């Protein structure tokens with residue numbers, strides 16, 4: 001846990017691989033927790049860390065978007081008001097249904113199933129084994145947000161304003177950033193990945209650029225990213241440079257008729273090879289391709305296919321796969 005301003009705190013998951021999502025706390029007016037971790041043990045640990053500074057369980061929770069790794073601890077905040085963008089409850093039912101994740105980890109944990117799975121989907125097995133090192137999805141139940149907003153929602157916490165600004169769809173449909181102007185803090189959710197390769201699911205590059213520009217304009221002193229260590233606006237600038245680089249490189253490959261997987265194998269990681277999970281590049285290439293093909297940004301992803309493609313990119317680059 002780190003204190004980032006007078007009343008803002010962050011719990012940062014340092015491994016910075018998939019599911020290692022950060023949480024925030026604004027310790028005013030009964031407390032506001034931002035994002036609730038990927039499983040119950042991590043959520044409990046987050047609660048324990050934050051409870052060193054809060055007087056009682058917080059009255060409010062904000063979910064920055066619908067992804068599992070930001071909402072699967074919601075059930076531990078009994079009686080709290082859960083706030084999110086209007087799209088989030090329906091989207092959670094589509095993309096954060098716990099049974100899928102539970103089944104995947106059970107399959108990977110079971111030797112025979114794992115062997116069969118490995119022949120079909122080496123990416124699912126590799127991702128599942130990585131997740132089993134840290135996560136246990138048992139007992140998770142979806143608890144949906146109940147206070148919903150459209151473009152903007154403001155809280156007044158003992159005289160400190162908190163602005164929830166809807167910025168989606170750039171990484172996911174419900175993308176929301178939380179700005180505390182008085183303390184110059186932005187909780188960015190997964191609009192910002194720091195020192196790890198972004199995974200964008202639903203949305204457009206244009207929206208993502210606009211959102212990163214907005215964060216830079218807000219001029220925060222500290223940004224708490226959805227994944228990765230704390231940063232200032234240089235974090236938003238680097239993410240933007242990464243996305244611009246990938247989109248430009250993808251365009252060249254697209255114009256040369258290469259399929260997206262081949263493009264991802266061929267595009268150099270460059271300085272971003274230092275980030276965690278560089279082979280997740282595939283997803284950013286595929287997203288660019290969807291745009292070049294004028295496909296709708298909410299085209300669903302086949303998880304097995306996506307994890308396999310990331311696996312293949314890592315192999316082609318001669319690196320250990322990481323998700």
Ligand SMILES: [Zn+2]
Nearest residue numbers: 021069190226
């Ligand atoms: Zn996330």
